[in-house]
Amino acid sequence: MSVVEQAVAVGGPELEQVRRLVTEIPGPRSRELAARRAAALPAGLTSAQPVFAAAGGGGVLVDVDGNSFIDFGSGIAVTSVGNSAARVVARATEQLQQFTHTCFLVNPYEGYVEVCEALNRLTPGDHEKRTALFNTGAEALENAVKYARMATGRTGVVVFDHAYHGRSMLTMAMTAKNTPYKKGFGPLAGEVYRSPMAYPYRAPGGAERATADALAALRDLIDVQVGADQIACVVLEPIQGEGGFIVPSPGFFPAVAELCRERGILFVADEVQTGFARTGDMFACEHEGVVPDLITTAKGLAGGLPLAAVTGRAEIMDTVHPGGIGGTYSGNPVSCAAALGVIESIEQEGLVERARQIGTAFLGRLREIAASSPVVGDVRGRGAMIAVELVRPGTTEPDPAAVAAVVKYCQERGLLVLTAGTYGNVLRFLPPLVMPDHLLAEGLDILSEAFAAL
Known part of the structure; x- marks a missing residue:
């Protein structure tokens, strides 16, 4: 049984809560599906991430190539209780x-x-x-x-x-x-x-x-x-x-x-x-x-x-x-x-309180990043709905290029993050409320590295 078949068979909250990269991103199977997609779907229907999902649960999303990503998006705040939550x-x-x-x-x-x-x-x-x-x-x-x-x-x-x-x-x-x-x-x-x-x-x-x-x-x-x-x-x-x-x-x-x-x-x-x-x-x-x-x-x-x-x-x-x-x-x-x-x-499962805990962890790390990164104009949010707004250093001019660079860096290292903002210059974070602490910390470490790489 392949890694993907195992992930699909287990799925849900039983899915191994680990970040794992086994191919380049996107992998060959995702690229194959992207070609089929281009031939079958209209151009105006786009996706933020280039990887095709095969399974999800807890705080991870597994793609069709067997890569396991830390999920900081929750399907845009949809899978707050986890993908395939038991109840x-x-x-x-x-x-x-x-x-x-x-x-x-x-x-x-x-x-x-x-x-x-x-x-x-x-x-x-x-x-x-x-x-x-x-x-x-x-x-x-x-x-x-x-x-x-x-x-x-x-x-x-x-x-x-x-x-x-x-x-x-x-x-x-x-x-x-x-x-x-x-x-x-x-x-x-x-x-x-x-x-x-x-x-x-x-x-x-x-x-x-x-x-x-x-x-x-x-x-x-x-x-x-x-x-x-x-x-x-x-x-x-x-x-x-x-x-x-x-x-x-x-x-x-x-x-x-x-x-x-x-x-x-x-x-x-x-x-x-x-x-x-x-x-x-x-x-x-x-x-x-x-x-x-x-x-x-x-x-x-x-x-x-x-x-x-x-x-x-x-x-x-x-x-x-x-x-x-x-x-x-x-x-x-x-x-x-x-x-x-x-x-x-x-x-x-006490997920209201868990959202507050996630928010505390995010805000603490993001403020540390802001202190050393001149591209961070603002850190804001509440609970597990957190964002950073990126600007050109020394100004309030939006910097969507910096956002794109951070997203790409994270994606290539197994962390999925979303963007937002009228000017396209905001990184937003919406992790599942059931994400375990070790994945949360690992994802924030990758995010810190992404800003350092800028």
Whole structure:
């Protein structure tokens, strides 16, 4: 049995937790698959890494050539409980043996109800809630806007610089960055307005004025430029994801929520990337005690199976007429079973606290790197959602070339890292919350070497 066959046979949390390189990167089998891919897939569908996966579990990903990589990406914060987590696999397998689909809009099933009950319990606030399930984060955001528009009778949507909310027609308009997300796909949906973000590192008036200046701009947009009575909702990520893991300056997130309440505007927290223990709280809203009117979740919800949700105040969620919300695959029963396994894993394995431990380890090492590396402009993040922003030494000018060099160095040595940022100059780190300490330390050692090599 080959190394790859052994990895696939074992898989999951039983997979050997070791970094191992047996070929050049990418290896011959990955290169062969890349050639097949080029002939079968459209050019616009790209991948960040050149290696094809064969197995995963714990903190490693094994490719088709038998190389075992330390995974600092978690499929973009999706496999937070690990790839093939035992509870997820057990619940999903049991459901697969019962039935794969009925369409909840035709024949409902208990798993859908259980997930909604769990989200109503777990999301911030002790008010009465309702939850509806969907397939993707973008779908959840679109439906949150639908709920907000129905509940308020208004149409306007306010979002922020550096935001990312998806690639569907409405969420493309809500997303800030043009290339690659919006370029050539217009005209985009209307009634979407953008306000400056309280981005401490790049605040025009300095970090100490970031909150006050961004709030002043938001008030002007709402009260003067658009009119509060025209705005259905303000949508904000507690930590901006694709925009570069931007942690808003202190006080901004709760101040936006309060401003919405004062003007009768619904506040939507986009927790698609930050939710489910990733930031050291079950939801990132909790860090500053914010209770949103609506909250969207996806990525980490079902351990890699497609599932998303909108959870909100009952009086808002109940405004939509029967049949106005739903979809053929929304709340698929296997995905629901997986989500229940994810929630059980987080609660039974103490993964909220584990995210805090990972964050402490990352921030300590990255600040050491920053002290000796002039390309590091900013180190930021919360829990196991950490980033470094790279700039040309002595300036704040973005340096995406340095990011590419670090990624390549790490990849060739068996460490998978992701990039982000409006300017393409951010390294982001999203390790599985079940990653063992020895792999975490080894990955950080490689990262240190990558910066030294610059």
